[in-house]
Amino acid sequence: MGTPWDSSSSSLWAALGQASSVAQLVGVDALGLVSMVVQAALAARRHRDACVRLAQHVELVGVLLRELELAELMRREATRRPLEQLGTALRRCYALATACQDCGYLRRLLLGARMADELRAAQHEIDMFVRLIPLIALVDNSTNSRRAMVEEGVLSVVTDSSNHHVRFPTRALEFTKIRVQGATELLNVQEQPFVGKVDLQEQKMSNIEELAELCAHIEAACTGFAKFNFFQIVDATNNFSEKGIIGRGGFGTVYKCQLSDGITVAIKRAAEHATVSSELQLAKLHHTNLIRLLGWCIHGKERILVYEFMQNGSLDRYICDRTKGSLLDWSKRLKIIKALTDGLVYLHQGSKLWIVHMDLKPNNILLDYNMIPKIGDFGSAKALSSDVAEERTRRVVGTCGYKAPEYASRGVYSMKTDVFSFGVLVLAIISGRKNTILDKLGDTVGDLVRDAWHMWKDQRLHELVDPSLGNEYEIAEIKRCAQVALLCAQEDPADRPTMTDVAAMLNSESMSFSMEPKQPTVLSKGSDRESTASTFMGQSSRTIDITITSSTPISTRVRIILDPKV
Structure with missing residues (x-):
């Protein structure tokens, strides 16, 4: 040719x-x-x-x-x-x-x-x-x-x-x-x-009609999930004014708006080619630490999801900001870690659907007026048939630094995918740091996980703690949370605990750990290899x-x- x-x-x-x-x-x-x-x-x-x-x-x-x-x-x-x-x-x-x-x-x-x-x-x-x-x-x-x-x-x-x-x-x-x-x-x-x-x-119209039928079916089956009037939403957002935007992403734009009955909600306006079917699973899930999906609206090409509004925004606004970090003292951070554990246990085993979130990170943890965390953004979520199920996908999504190694490199996902992300998330909450992956050096877990492991091994975890916390923390609690996080963030999914195990380890102060986290793979010095995506x-x-x-x-x-x- x-x-x-x-x-x-x-x-x-x-x-x-x-x-x-x-x-x-x-x-x-x-x-x-x-x-x-x-x-x-x-x-x-x-x-x-x-x-x-x-x-x-x-x-x-x-x-x-x-x-x-x-x-x-x-x-x-x-x-x-x-x-x-x-x-x-x-x-x-x-x-x-x-x-x-x-x-x-x-x-x-x-x-x-x-x-x-x-x-x-x-x-x-x-x-x-x-x-x-x-x-x-x-x-x-x-x-x-x-x-x-x-x-x-x-x-x-x-x-x-x-x-x-x-x-x-x-x-x-x-x-x-x-x-x-x-x-x-x-x-x-x-x-x-x-x-x-x-x-x-015609195909686009067919998809819209199918989506509307699905929403109507879920509405009939799920209490608290309702259809919203499009023109009411347009009025409440001032015709989707830029001033009302509180978030943007690949799946759409999120607006804060107050409805005519005085209730403030978050409106997610789906991007033209984004799919919303994964997020509709939320209507069937009810847990204190999961964001609530209140309703839907389809009008022409517009596809809108209505969520409860979270007054204090996302977790990353606090742990990644030195000026706001002090607003989250250690006791609040520990409560957030345990609450997120409960939410994930429910997702993985407690609901009728067993869900893998696939994109756990500080930006997707939302805080209400009492600083109670709720897991949000289920646009990438997947359902599995059992807690040991393992699947593969060509569509690798998520955020670099929080994706499990087997998922990032080979598209393999399971409940343990979320466990890895949770481990990195906990280390970020403790340290106020981001996790950076050094691809060209053969990095699979990130610098935050590697540094935390060495600090844990050398018994100097006080160096990991976010400076904005000062000395107002219990080092025993830091050690327990850090060790659990490192067990979760291990490279081999078989070495990671389940979220049920994590809950038990965090909630029992007298419980001793039978396993120690393995050392992350040593970086290959001077390697110029390019990371390749598997198919x-x-x-x-x-x-x-x-x-x-x-x-x-x-x-x-x-x-x-x-x-x-x-």
Whole structure:
């Protein structure tokens, strides 16, 4: 396969200085490269729209690759060569996306509009592989299967960034649908008359209607969850005035507003492409230390969730601020730690649904007028079938420094994912420090966890304590909380306690610990290795539902359609 960059690639790499970094990626397989390209593109600061579009198309390649046996295909000459060419294309995409992350003034001056042209060329090349990959899969079929394919028709793939369609011969495959959520901006492609084409606006409307039906069903089943009037919300927020904003995030914007009955609430206005189904689980959960979801509102494209208002904001406003840190003395901090423990025990085992929050951090711990903490922001939460269940996801979310190592590197999550985040959170509450991950040095737990372990081992935990607390604390309580936190923040999830165990250890002063936290992995000095994101195979079935998301709220669809006319 030819490449649209052949005539200009050498001069491009000379300008970017990327040739050596591209060469270093030769050993990374196609799936690993897909994740690296997507992450690099979504982190771009310049040419961001073009990079996001490129990420969308590369993610689609990843979806298709996950349906193949790559190791086997790489052994065959007929399929190895196009896959190697795909790897080369992905490495170039990675170099382009990386160059867009931090482009100095001179580079910007030299490259300018040319970089945008190269990004478009990259996207075009990736689209060619989107069409090619299903054909690669067919090469690996048996001789009889290939003969049957030839007799019944030729496989065709038509790419449309709002709906991707793949047509198979009638007898080759029963109807299969793949849904992929994963792109921010959609391309305008000339209309193609394929079988079963779904208009994007119709699909959006269908999703809104389905969401409204789900909200109505939850409203009927859950006391205290009600539908709110949209125009009442518009009036209460002064037409969503900037002055009323109290929080922003990838999932939407949060406003403080006082309703006509005098009740003050927090209004979360979902971003256009954000999903809210995970947060609706909150309507079924009732605990003192979980934020209450009061209601919902859907009006046109607007999707709004109504929460109880927390007068004292988020925990990070206090523990990460030297001037406000003294407002939280040690007794209050200890109460917050124990209350959060109770809330997590309920999430993991006490409710009908066993929930993994997935994004525990000081920003998502909200404080009411009595400084009672409530866990908020369930936009990333996942339900599990048992307390020992372990799942994998391609969508790794959360905040660096609070994500468990196995989740950050491999997408593996379980109840122990929250346990790790809780351990780091407790250390942050004790110290008033943030946890920094040093990726290039092979760091997996962060500097706060590492420092705390050494202080605990050397019996100098007084050095860990937030200076704003002065000497107003019990060192025995500090030691107990720090040791529990270190047990929670161990690298191996099997070494971490459950939240029930954590509650027992924190609430029993006479209880002695049978286990000691292991030393975190020693950093590799001078290592220049880049962190890579892992990718995962999904199970295939007649109907496959795949979600691809990233730090940017994005949405697209892929549909494999049986065409009886082929």
